[in-house]
Amino acid sequence: MIKIEGLSKVFHTAAGEIAALRNINLHIKKGEIAGIIGYSGAGKSTLVRCINLLEKPTEGSVIVDGREITVLQGRELRDARRKIGMIFQHFNLLYSRTVRDNVAFPLEIAGMSKTQINKRVADLLELVGLSERAAAYPAQLSGGQKQRVGIARALANEPKVLLCDEATSALDPSTTQSILSLLKDINRELNLTIVVITHEMQVIKEICDTVSVIENGQIIESGPVMDVFAHPRKETTKGFIQSLYNVEIPQEFYRQIKAAGRYHRLVRVVFTGAPAAEPVVAELVRHCGIQVNIMAGNIDYIKGAPLGILTLDLAGEQADILQAIQYLKDKKLYVEVLDHAG
Numbered sequence: 118m119i120k121i122e123g124l125s126k127v128f129h130t131a132a133g134e135i136a137a138l139r140n141i142n143l144h145i146k147k148g149e150i151a152g153i154i155g156y157s158g159a160g161k162s163t164l165v166r167c168i169n170l171l172e173k174p175t176e177g178s179v180i181v182d183g184r185e186i187t188v189l190q191g192r193e194l195r196d197a198r199r200k201i202g203m204i205f206q207h208f209n210l211l212y213s214r215t216v217r218d219n220v221a222f223p224l225e226i227a228g229m230s231k232t233q234i235n236k237r238v239a240d241l242l243e244l245v246g247l248s249e250r251a252a253a254y255p256a257q258l259s260g261g262q263k264q265r266v267g268i269a270r271a272l273a274n275e276p277k278v279l280l281c282d283e284a285t286s287a288l289d290p291s292t293t294q295s296i297l298s299l300l301k302d303i304n305r306e307l308n309l310t311i312v313v314i315t316h317e318m319q320v321i322k323e324i325c326d327t328v329s330v331i332e333n334g335q336i337i338e339s340g341p342v343m344d345v346f347a348h349p350r351k352e353t354t355k356g357f358i359q360s361l362y363n364v365e366i367p368q369e370f371y372r373q374i375k376a377a378g379r380y381h382r383l384v385r386v387v388f389t390g391a392p393a394a395e396p397v398v399a400e401l402v403r404h405c406g407i408q409v410n411i412m413a414g415n416i417d418y419i420k421g422a423p424l425g426i427l428t429l430d431l432a433g434e435q436a437d438i439l440q441a442i443q444y445l446k447d448k449k450l451y452v453e454v455l456d457h458a459g
């Protein structure tokens with residue numbers, strides 16, 4: 118549904134050139150919820166704004182639903198943009214208009230008749246659960262309700278793609294949850310392709326099918342959410358996972374264990390899917406005759422599938438520990454020997 122190829126964006130400022138995006142390549146399938154995560158200044162907003170040409174790329178192409186939008190201008194560009202809805206962190210509502218009139222706005226611009234507008238607005242407000250607040254003004258709404266208006270407005274022209282730029286960053290955790298479930302429902306009901314820009318791994322975990330990590334204007338890692346969560350390759354990605362699953366142990370604590378004298382290895386074991394339920398630790402003790410201490414751990418469920426991350430301290434004879442690590446690998450578990458262990 119979205120193909121981004123060789124996309125670069127350079128801003129020319131008084132202080133010099135800023136390469137906000139460098140050679141971005143990204144393919145997003147129809148009906149997918151694609152997450153793009155990065156720290157502040159990584160280039161997320163610029164990337165999402167290049168998808169609907171709010172920002173003109175310096176190089177490269179953006180193809181949405183088979184149409185290269187980077188070459189469009191004037192009316193053709195306006196028509197193409199209509200099929201790409203967008204919601205924002207600070208909602209960007211018109212504060213002098215009621216909820217109903219905010220949602221009607223893009224339809225008025227598209228030249229729809231009043232009767233059709235009334236019908237469509239009523240349907241959209243029902244979809245986002247705001248029928249009762251149609252006559253209210255944005256200032257009378259909570260943050261979550263304002264974002265619901267933003268979503269209804271973004272869906273008014275029946276877009277094929279919905280871009281969400283930090284759409285839940287201004288909301289509290291429970292409101293965030295309700296907006297994320299609304300987005301998930303809309304994705305399912307309308308088979309809408311959604312691009313989610315965020316700096317919060319929780320958002321990626323809750324609703325995304327795929328995730329791309331952006332740093333210094335480049336995509337450094339990309340893949341299905343479960344794969345990236347289970348096997349992050351880049352330090353930045355590991356940092357994001359760490360923000361969700363705190364499975365690190367303090368160095369000082371590990372130094373104390375090592376001081377006990379026995380041979381140790383600190384390993385991280387990642388379970389995905391079925392083996393997560395197996396009593397692997399017990400088997401490890403029985404098969405390899407070593408001592409296993411669970412130092413940190415977390416089991417989570419991503420789209421119903423378990424993802425377990427355990428930090429284990431293995432103590433015993435060196436040969437037995439090597440055998441234990443091999444045993445885990447034979448079980449098709451991902452094992453990482455943490456390099457600060459000795």
Ligand SMILES: Nc1ncnc2c1ncn2[C@@H]1O[C@H](COP(=O)(O)OP(=O)(O)OP(=O)(O)O)[C@@H](O)[C@H]1O
Pocket residue numbers: 128129130135136137155156157158159160161162163164316
């Ligand atoms: N209009 C602009 N003019 C000049 N530089 C810009 C402009 N917009 C963005 N930048 C620069 O481009 C880089 C990427 O910014 P961008 O806003 O895309 O990052 P971000 O990941 O969305 O960060 P944040 O979450 O803080 O918004 C930054 O160095 C930023 O200063």
